[in-house]
Amino acid sequence: MLRSPFFYFILLLFLFSCKEKETLNTDTEKIRKEALSLRNKGNENFGKQNFNTAFYEYSKSKVLYETLKDSANIGYILIQISLIQQINGDHYGSKETVTEALVYFKKKSVYTACINNILGVADKELSLYNDAILYYKQAANDFKDPIEKLGPLGNIAGVYIQQKKYDNAIALLESLLSKKLKLKPQSIRRAILLDNLGYAYFKNGIDEKGFQLMNEALLTRHEIKDAYGSIESYLHFADYYAKKDIHKSNENALAAYGVATKLNSVDERLEALQILISNDHSSQNSKYVQKYFKLNDSIIKIRNNFKNKFAKIKYDAKKEKDENAKLRLEKAENLLSLQRAQYLRIVSAIIFFFLVVLIVIVIRYYKNKNRAIEFKTSYITEARIAKKIHDELANDVFHVIAFAESQSLSKESTKENLLQKLDDIYGRVRGISRENNKIDTGVNFTSSIKEMLSTYNTNERNIIVTNLETINWEAINDTKKITISRILQELMVNMKKHSQASIVGIKFENKEKSISIHYTDNGKGFEKASTAKNGLQNMEHRIQAVKGTIDFETEPDKGFKANLSIPK
Numbered sequence: 001m002l003r004s005p006f007f008y009f010i011l012l013l014f015l016f017s018c019k020e021k022e023t024l025n026t027d028t029e030k031i032r033k034e035a036l037s038l039r040n041k042g043n044e045n046f047g048k049q050n051f052n053t054a055f056y057e058y059s060k061s062k063v064l065y066e067t068l069k070d071s072a073n074i075g076y077i078l079i080q081i082s083l084i085q086q087i088n089g090d091h092y093g094s095k096e097t098v099t100e101a102l103v104y105f106k107k108k109s110v111y112t113a114c115i116n117n118i119l120g121v122a123d124k125e126l127s128l129y130n131d132a133i134l135y136y137k138q139a140a141n142d143f144k145d146p147i148e149k150l151g152p153l154g155n156i157a158g159v160y161i162q163q164k165k166y167d168n169a170i171a172l173l174e175s176l177l178s179k180k181l182k183l184k185p186q187s188i189r190r191a192i193l194l195d196n197l198g199y200a201y202f203k204n205g206i207d208e209k210g211f212q213l214m215n216e217a218l219l220t221r222h223e224i225k226d227a228y229g230s231i232e233s234y235l236h237f238a239d240y241y242a243k244k245d246i247h248k249s250n251e252n253a254l255a256a257y258g259v260a261t262k263l264n265s266v267d268e269r270l271e272a273l274q275i276l277i278s279n280d281h282s283s284q285n286s287k288y289v290q291k292y293f294k295l296n297d298s299i300i301k302i303r304n305n306f307k308n309k310f311a312k313i314k315y316d317a318k319k320e321k322d323e324n325a326k327l328r329l330e331k332a333e334n335l336l337s338l339q340r341a342q343y344l345r346i347v348s349a350i351i352f353f354f355l356v357v358l359i360v361i362v363i364r365y366y367k368n369k370n371r372a373i374e375f376k377t378s379y380i381t382e383a384r385i386a387k388k389i390h391d392e393l394a395n396d397v398f399h400v401i402a403f404a405e406s407q408s409l410s411k412e413s414t415k416e417n418l419l420q421k422l423d424d425i426y427g428r429v430r431g432i433s434r435e436n437n438k439i440d441t442g443v444n445f446t447s448s449i450k451e452m453l454s455t456y457n458t459n460e461r462n463i464i465v466t467n468l469e470t471i472n473w474e475a476i477n478d479t480k481k482i483t484i485s486r487i488l489q490e491l492m493v494n495m496k497k498h499s500q501a502s503i504v505g506i507k508f509e510n511k512e513k514s515i516s517i518h519y520t521d522n523g524k525g526f527e528k529a530s531t532a533k534n535g536l537q538n539m540e541h542r543i544q545a546v547k548g549t550i551d552f553e554t555e556p557d558k559g560f561k562a563n564l565s566i567p568k
Helices: 005-047 051-068 071-087 091-102 110-125 129-142 146-162 166-178 188-203 207-223 227-241 246-262 266-279 284-364 369-405 412-435 445-454 478-499 537-545
Strands: 462-466 503-510 514-521 549-554 560-567
Touching: 005 051, 005 071, 051 071, 071 091, 071 110, 091 110, 110 129, 110 146, 129 146, 146 166, 146 188, 166 188, 188 207, 188 227, 207 227, 227 246, 227 266, 246 266, 266 284, 284 537, 445 462, 445 478, 478 503, 478 514, 478 537, 478 560, 537 549, 537 560
Parallel strands: 462 503
Antiparallel strands: 503 514, 514 560, 549 560
């Protein structure tokens, strides 16, 4: 049976569209497999503490999942990224990232509980204790498992201890331990609760009971081989013995330092060194001070490098996402061109078929030749109209694709806001990098000092430096140069934050056996008893590490003076 030409036209379109759909499905599956592979690699490197690599792989995976609009995986990856930022001390960045993850989890779940717990930890580390407690309570509320709730509730008790609300901490911890839960006696969770309860009792003046509970927790941790948990126990015992038996306090602090070193737990090592420094006033103290500052400077440098790398990775991921969007647009345009060419071929074939049929009919029935000419003219006109329609259709489709690609940024104001935030972050990173960059202790040392000090010069503030070049800096060792540079930088930061000075004078004096530096400003000053609170205690430790001296002279509304002496 003879079928209409339109039947074949529709059949060709159907076959072509099926082929196109099959190609799109194949591409989507390929992207999904790549995204899953990158996510799993990120998890593997996270477990191995290769955080830089994990962050990069998570970021790449997130871009692909955004292409697929897979909200569950995007939210999960954002949680993992925020944990990496938190581990590396970037608590503000962690809060920003994990808050973004909240958008992808509307209902209460283990994920929202984890997000709120991360926010609680970040605020606790930033000393925003009341906010931390609110997040921990929300995390506990989101957990369905009563045992899982113990984590954030125990964290609340830890915040109470930080706030010196020992009665509140004791009441909460006693309540958690008295609950009839299926909590094994020899478990990490129970050991944490016992240790914190004992520490709270001790800080509240009930030493004997506090000691018993802390000791039970430590024995449990030894029994279950919880090495990381034992660090906290040793630190608590070091604090417990600090005013009772300095020798035992030091023993526990050194034990904590040893385990923390094996487990590469830097913050706990710093805490152990602080206890040793405060306990020991002998010549051994200098060794601990030097260790403390060396470790502290190292971790600051590492964490700043992490922040810089993370910022670059995020920037590169965004750049790649934009490039992918551009490539998808180009691919869509190419596909549209192929479709148009295919449709034109089909239309041309159909028109040709009709033309042949008409010509045959004209010849067969001896029609007037003018009709054939008119038909040919009509064909040319229709072809031109068809081309114009297709060209305009191509433009319309192009605009629709461009519009669809821009929908993820929502409004223009949102886009501008996003660009401004990226610019602000970039500026802060540059500022942190500049403040913590490597100090040139070579022939350009004086130039680097001048450059550093000049950054604090403003229209409202004048920094006057005298006799800097009179010092024979080549005869001074690198450690002392670094100490001088860091102390000057801390004086500048302290002045900028607290003094509101308009004139700052820094005078160098070359003596026979030492270098003297006299710092003066006309700021608002402060009570000398609050020196430590003003961040100047770090300078004292630095100067002591190189066997120098520093003396502060200040009173409210009478400016601030600092006199430094460093042996050559």
